[in-house]
Amino acid sequence: MKEKLYRFMVGRNGNDELNRFLLLVCVIFMLPAMFFSKSIAGRLLTPIALVLLGLTYYRMFSKNLLRRAEENGRYLMLRGRIRSMFRVKKEQWVQRKEYKFFVCPACKTTLRVPKGRGKIKIVCRKCGNSFMGKS
Numbered sequence: 001m002k003e004k005l006y007r008f009m010v011g012r013n014g015n016d017e018l019n020r021f022l023l024l025v026c027v028i029f030m031l032p033a034m035f036f037s038k039s040i041a042g043r044l045l046t047p048i049a050l051v052l053l054g055l056t057y058y059r060m061f062s063k064n065l066l067r068r069a070e071e072n073g074r075y076l077m078l079r080g081r082i083r084s085m086f087r088v089k090k091e092q093w094v095q096r097k098e099y100k101f102f103v104c105p106a107c108k109t110t111l112r113v114p115k116g117r118g119k120i121k122i123v124c125r126k127c128g129n130s131f132m133g134k135s
């Protein structure tokens with residue numbers, strides 16, 4: 001049986017990070033759908049979860065490895081961007097008592113200024129643009 005499954009999966013995509021994420025979303029949609037199966041929301045969530053489950057299996061058994069790797073790569077890049085955004089926000093929250101954060105109006109770079117210096121001229125290190133801000 002194990003040998004048969006192994007032979008079946010040769011040359012197929014198998015499980016990757018995007019599939020794990022899709023399965024997680026599928027479970028998240030399935031649970032309320034099970035408990036509130038009579039409500040409209042419950043009835044709407046079930047087909048969405050089933051489509052996601054189908055997509056997961058399609059990706060798992062797909063032999064178009066290049067395309068699946070591209071999709072997975074795009075997912076990983078997006079996930080990395082979202083995680084890094086949360087990391088920066090968390091870091092700003094930790095430093096909120098000592099520093100004030102400004103966004104450069106020209107290049108949108110986040111700038112950190114020590115708090116309690118009054119109204120100061122802030123110069124962007126990236127583009128050299130300067131603007132006034134209250135620290």
Ligand SMILES: [Zn+2]
Pocket residue numbers: 104105106107108109124125126127128129
């Ligand atoms: Zn700038």
